[in-house]
Amino acid sequence: MHVTFLGTSGAIPTTERNTSAVLFRREGERFLFDVGEGTQRQMMRYGTGFDVSHVFLTHLHGDHVLGLPGLLQTWDFNDREEALAIHTPSGTKPEVEDLVSVAGTRPSYPVRVDEVAAGATALRGEEFEIRAFETDHRTRSVGYALVENDRKGRFDRERAEELGVPVGPKFSKLHAGESVELDDGTVVDPEQVVGDPRPGRRVVYTGDTRPSTPVERAAEGADLLIHDATFADEDAERAPHTGHSTARGAAKLAASAGVERLALTHVSSRYGGYAGHLGEQAREEFSEAFVAEDGQGVDVPFPDAE
Template structure:
């Protein structure tokens, strides 16, 4: 699983930071989370590829969606024929459809707009789900958690051979959860040679939000939490007023949720080209925090990776 930060600024872009967008690649499939203005140029700049199958919108503020019409038009010019699914919070489908038609034409390829509510599964894929969860912003909004299914336990080959299982197809049957019978009539069960299921990965993207209990629950034990960190401590009073978080507030939530890494994003343009102090403030509460920058790439390993 691979994450590329395409836009890490708040509502106003800067020369260093574009508006909100994150590309996530899993097993060859690519997803976009929010599509701020200029996202398609960021995709070119950082070589993410354009074969996006699903777009997930957290809310319809302009800095999260205004890149969508241009991107859809570019796909049309490039003779795309694969279907595209756009996921958006409940009640916003008509607005998204209006946005898609702003250029005066509809794409020639199939485009489906699906509404999602907190707690719903936005997408069920091959051994993973993308789940919507409640966020706390100034408008209708959701966050998204990509959660992989548990994986098979490790197969203990040495133990299988000790029990007399011959090398070959019976190994695979045991690893797939089937019991096998040996030539002498002995039955070997999977639990004798296969360890406990191993957890998959969890990546959580909040979009714009105040820290909240629903976000904390969604982020529990996440391998990567990408959280709103619009403000530094010195502007903390602005965060609840505008439906955003401080870097420290995001870090405190990450610590409570037991996440492994925290990426701080949606950085206010008031901090110009320097946002290092947001990272410093966050790391006082959660050492594994960092301020994401446009173009930063991050691999998300399995929890049990050595």
Template sequence: MSIRVTFLGTGGAVPTTERGPSALLVNREGERLLFDCGEGTQRQMMRFGTGFTVSHLFVTHLHGDHVLGIPGLIQTWDFNDREEALAIHAPPGSKRHLRSLVEAGGYRPGFPVNIHEVKPGTVALSGDDYEVRTFETEHRNVRSMGYALLEDDRRGRFDRERAEELGVPVGPAFGRLHEGEAVELDDGTVVRPEQVVGDARPGRKLVYTGDTRPVDATVEAADEPDLLVHDATFASDRADRARGTGHSTGREAAEIAARAGAKHLALTHISSRYAGDASPIEREAQAAFDGEAFVPDDGQKFEVPYPDGGGDTEGGSE
């Protein structure tokens, strides 16, 4: 089962020819979750081939570079005869403003758009074997929060060799044991799952901050996230500017990633002043973080790896 992240918009408040405003598409085995929806997000989805069916949109805060893509996307879905409901999850106090965006210009979509205000520190979405939790962030003049996609633990590895040693016949009995069911053999012997199945293995963890200063809540959002997508608007030579505008530097993002035990760090919301070269942000993050730190380009994809190296994905960007 794969989790593929596509960086649809990696730029700051002012778009450039290379970087659009904030948007992140997560495809988890065909289920698409969109985090933020800056101007032009629908075109980025078309351009980078992510697929267009999104059931949940998670908004970090109401600044325009994170929400102004919503009206166009809503209307395009409507023109394409969408019937499926869309759920928008956003910080407390957002519903009225988001409803105005959804119905911009008096437009009323022909499919349900349900807006949910979610408090930080709670569950925004419970899936079959994962959940999306919220955590409070610190941005300027607005209520803001980040999101952590946390998978449930997976079953342990099945020891086929040990099962055969115990006399379990090859076939359906293997599957029943792996799913937690004891199996009785022809001679009356009972083989229990714990005899042939290893310890549960952790699922994957993805954390997305949106715009924020470095805060403890990001560290606490997930223990050792496999991918942390963190605000890194400026390099450290503009640390005062970062503080004044409620953003982080590349070094500050790296320090948060190190404290959280992250495996990979994606640096996003890059200021337009780095339109030609974002390497100063990337270099200072790499110097402060032992894992992989990178500034993704718009359209870049990243396969989130399993923490134990198992499963279908090995991790890495393309």
């Protein structure tokens, strides 16, 4: 799994940071979370590809959605035929429909707008799902967690051969959870040669939010948490009033949730081209925190990767 940060600024873009957008690539599928103004150019600039099948909006503030009409139009100009699903918080479908047809016409390809409530599954795949969770902003908002299913346990080939299982199809059957019978009538069960299930990956994107218990629960054990870090300590009093977090607040939540890595994003334009002190403040609470930069890519390996 790979994550590309397309926009890491707060409400106002800067020369170094575009407004909010992040793209997840998993097993060939691409999912776009938020579409700030200029997102399509960021996708070109950083080579993410345009074959996105699902767009997930955390809320409808302009810095998270104003890039959607242009991106939809570009897909239309490029003769897109594949259907697109846009997921948006409950109660916001009419406004998103307006964005889809803001130029007076709808795209020629199918576009479906689905509302999603906190606690619901927005998308279910064969080996993963994307779940919405409650966030604490100034408007209807949700965050999203991409959660993979547990994987099969490791197959112990050496043990299987010791038990007399011949190399070949019986190995596959055992790894798939089926018992096999050997030529002498001995039955070998999967539990004898297959280890415990191994966890999949979890990547969590909060969008704009104050630190909160629902966010912490959604982030529990995440391999990567992408969290609002709009403000530094010196502006901490603004964070709760504007529905945002400080870098330190995000880091405290990450430590409490037991995540592996924390990416700080939605950085206020007041910090200009230097946001290093946000990372420094965050790492006083959680050592694996970093300030995400536009164009930065992050690989998310399996928890047991060697």
